[in-house]
Amino acid sequence: MINLTIDGKNYKGEKGENLLQVGLNNGFDIPHLCYHENLSPYGGCRLCLIEVTRGERTTLTTSCTYPGEEGLQVKTSTPQVLKARRLMMEIILALAPSSSHIQSLAGKMGVERTPFNYQKEGEGCIKCGLCVRACEELVGAGVLTFSHKGPQRKVEPPFGEEPKNCIGCGTCVYVCPAGCLTMEDTPQERKIDRWKRRMEMKTCQKCHQPYMPTPQIEYILKGPPDPPPEKWLSCCPICRRKG
């Protein structure tokens, strides 16, 4: 356990635990977009900025990438923190104007509109990399990467080709805060257009509705840790529950 101060009050945290998590655990409303507690911190969206004083030095830094340490003094809402966060949000809003998640986060921060005009077709992606990390760290498929630098930076499967190892689980779609990833199911197939991925759907043996892409079933059956019996996967969760 370590002791640190946040906005003048004393708190405890785990050594090495990132300051965003420490703040969130203690009820501080620090905005964040590229952070997820089950994924490694990345520090791309720059929304979670805070001021940290360590010894003599004070720096403006992202809280999600800063490990907790005994004696740190943290400030979460100084004028420069708030100004920098507002500008970041205005930029993000210009990149992903139609994401409801981002709109509501912006609203909470008091940012109603953006003065910036983003002329290029950014397709709404803010390049926060949550999908990349989720696919790698949670799913274990690791089919997404960043390519190019500068404004051309892009998330895509390697070489921009259809990712054959994608199991179609949809975790990327689920974690995307910008709403730029979509997944569409038809009775025959599941489509994730952005990755140019199409997969055959397995239909439930009982209700005959499509419920899971075949590659995902194969992936689960391969394990680890303990693959469920094949029969268990032959019908959809609803029918399974019905018995």
Next chain:
Amino acid sequence: MKRLTSITDLEKLQKDLALRRKGENLLVTLCQGTGCKAYESHKIYEAFEKELNARNLREKVSLRSTGCHGFCEQGPLAVIFTGEICYCRVKAEDIPEIVEKTLIKGETVERLLFQDPEGGKRYAREEDIPFYRHQERLLLGQNRLLDPRSIKDYIAQGGYQALGKVLAEMTPSEVVEEVKKSNLRGRGGAGFPTGIKWETTRQAPGEEKYVVVNADEGDPGAYMDRSLLEGNPHLVLEGLIIGAYAMGAKKGFIFLRQEYPLALENLRLALKEARDYGLLGENILGTSFSFEAVTKRGAGAFVTGESSALVAAIQGRVGEPGPKHINTALQGIGGKPTALNNVETWANIPRILERGASWYASLGNRENTGTKIFSLVGKVNNTGLIEVPLGTTLKTIIFDIGGGIKGGKKFKAVQTGGPSGGCLPEKYLDLPVDFDRLRELGSMMGSGGMIVMDEDSCMVDVARYFMQFLKEESCGKCISCREGINMMYDILEGIALGKGREEELELLEELAWATHKASLCGLGKTAANPVTSTLKYFRQEYLAHLKEKRCPAGVCKALISYTLDQEKCNGCGRCQKLCPVKALEGERGSPPHLNHPLCIKCGICFEACPFKAIYVQ
């Protein structure tokens, strides 16, 4: 060559070689640096050889290929010792005359001497040429004397004596103390005190430590590190070996930019020769100190030069900057303490230990000691690589060394520090150039780029140009850097196209602030300098673009138009012939009519008109 097994061995060899070289009364050194090579300087070498052989003089005259002398614009350069006569823009045809007159009769070939573009005075001795006279070439000075591919040349000039002295007389912590006392600051851009970095690495726990040479030089137009590595690789290597001794490192990496094949070749040879001579490897000079160094090549991204990105790249990971709370000096390669310094920083080390920290600290000013190499380019008469004590004024650099502005035009601004440096106006010409002064004024030392601009440069266009470079070089991880620079670029582009709105200046300022404040690494933290400095010092020029839709310097194409002065034109038809879109209409023999809607403002007619009848509005 037999391995040197003691410090006395080295001293003996040095005396021997120096004595032998004293006997060389006729020596010709030929610059084979990057600049001179582009002018086919290798042909000069061949021509000299041929001529000397023909006259049976090959035995009497020593001929030496050297690294860059710095005065690249005047290349190929040949310096004849003794007398130090410097010949400029030498061609193969000139060689017989040089041999005949200078080497045989001791006369000078007037027409090959440097001639001052203003005033026309000629100078024979290299050190009298204004370009060299105002310099202090502590590091670059040896470049013109030695063959970078010969360790003997380096030793003859006193090379590796500093290492010998360190191993014989000093403990590692004394070396660190000496570097601290010298007040040397890192030449890679940030100016961090080298001694303090070394102390951190030295005192860090653990046996395994590393030293790294950052030779990823990526600034467009910068070639100081390249010239040191190509022209005097042993100097950098000696510095590295001394550093390894001081910090207890057993292994070193020299991380070299992809585009520097000659530097790589010379370095590899230097490493091999140093190993053969017992100056690198096991039991250096017969002592218990062992150290090995290898080269690594970069993948060519600008941001890889940033320290944490470089450490990642050395370990085979993507060269992207990492979190800043991790100090490379404590946790670098493989999480082990790693002292990472710039090429020029390492090159200073032998000098400091040869002549002592107090002597070194007497160069420059209190907080900024020693010399710095700059690449002086742009609209000055003399361009090239220069080296001056820190604290030398901009005026001395631009007007005394650089010879003033080309074509008698007016000085407008100087951009220091590479692509993310700021542009300083005329009122700061008396500014002593050092790390702190430049930073105070919104610019920086960077790696030492210096671009001089005259009245024909548009500062909006300059800012736009650097944002264009930097947005492509941002790794793209931080939104503040990637989109901040991109959006600044878009706004500047709009202003240059005459589509800007006055409120956008405020947005530019906010974006500049955010890019600086919210980004992780030095690239984002400094990227806005060209914008903030031009907004601060040249705001009127922005306003002219915005309010009057006018580019005062006549650069932004959308805001200028060409006009033909019927009085001055004599109808020679030259412009009509050259115009790529046939916008100059009419019969030959009488002044043409300029069809404005057709004109693409390429400026070819403007440049070509012998009567200056076409001008910019």
